[in-house]
Amino acid sequence: LAKITQPISMDSYEGQEVNITCSHNNIATNDYITWYQQFPSQGPRFIIQGYKTKVTNEVASLFIPADRKSSTLSLPRVSLSDTAVYYCLVGVLTGGFKTIFGAGTRLFVKA
Amino acid sequence: SQTIHQWPATLVQPVGSPLSLECTVEGTSNPNLYWYRQAAGRGLQLLFYSVGIGQISSEVPQNLSASRPQDRQFILSSKKLLLSDSGFYLCAWRGPATNEKLFFGSGTQLSVL
Numbered sequence: 001l002a003k004i005t006q007p008i009s010m011d012s013y014e015g016q017e018v019n020i021t022c023s024h025n026n027i028a029t030n031d032y033i034t035w036y037q038q039f040p041s042q043g044p045r046f047i048i049q050g051y052k053t054k055v056t057n058e059v060a061s062l063f064i065p066a067d068r069k070s071s072t073l074s075l076p077r078v079s080l081s082d083t084a085v086y087y088c089l090v091g092v093l094t095g096g097f098k099t100i101f102g103a104g105t106r107l108f109v110k111a
Numbered sequence: 112s113q114t115i116h117q118w119p120a121t122l123v124q125p126v127g128s129p130l131s132l133e134c135t136v137e138g139t140s141n142p143n144l145y146w147y148r149q150a151a152g153r154g155l156q157l158l159f160y161s162v163g164i165g166q167i168s169s170e171v172p173q174n175l176s177a178s179r180p181q182d183r184q185f186i187l188s189s190k191k192l193l194l195s196d197s198g199f200y201l202c203a204w205r206g207p208a209t210n211e212k213l214f215f216g217s218g219t220q221l222s223v224l
Contacts, residue, residue, distance in 0.1 A: 032210045034212065034213075036213070041199070041218065041220065042217070042218065043201045043203070043215025043216055043217060043218050044155070044201075044213070044215055045215070046212045046213070046214075049210060049212065051210075087154070087155070089213075099145065099157070099160070099203075099205070099213055100157050100170075101147075101154055101155040101157075102154065103153075103154040104154050104155075
């Protein structure tokens with residue numbers, strides 16, 4: 001399974017763009033990169049997923065370089081409600097369908 | 112549409128007592144099912160996952176066990192709880208394809224006293 005490294009915490013201010021980078025050096029050919037958001041006392045929820053290049057949806061963008069050894073989640077113009085923990089998840093179909101999360105990045109958005 | 116139900120929402124149990132947490136999924140067939148635990152302020156620890164009825168894979172050796180008696184039912188159990196079993200327990204499901212997303216239940220906050 002890919003080893004996942006992401007910053008433990010980040011601070012930002014309302015209205016700024018936030019970029020959270022995840023390192024996954026030994027990502028496998030079939031692995032997708034998925035990001036989840038978790039608020040306190042709730043289960044994580046899906047934000048965005050990609051395999052290569054760039055993916056954009058209504059809440060975020062995901063940038064994946066050609067070597068796929070890292071990925072960057074970009075949150076445009078964050079608000080206070082974006083304060084949460086963001087998890088990078090790599091690797092899905094690996095024999096037993098394991099899905100193991102990294103430690104997550106705690107984003108704190110200030111007014 | 113698919114939904115996942117998990118109960119109870121909160122639970123306070125004495126040390127040494129048994130545990131049973133239940134999770135059910137609706138609107139899908141043959142889901143992959145997962146139990147995670149999250150200690151306060153920590154990340155998600157995968158405990159068990161299941162790809163089919165009666166098929167359970169354990170990730171962490173401990174006094175917990177899991178069972179899947181029906182296709183869309185996943186149960187987490189313990190015969191004797193320890194203080195260290197306290198935490199936020201989350202059930203999740205996903206489909207079988209490579210790029211399937213995980214969908215989580217609302218979680219059970221377990222306090223062992």
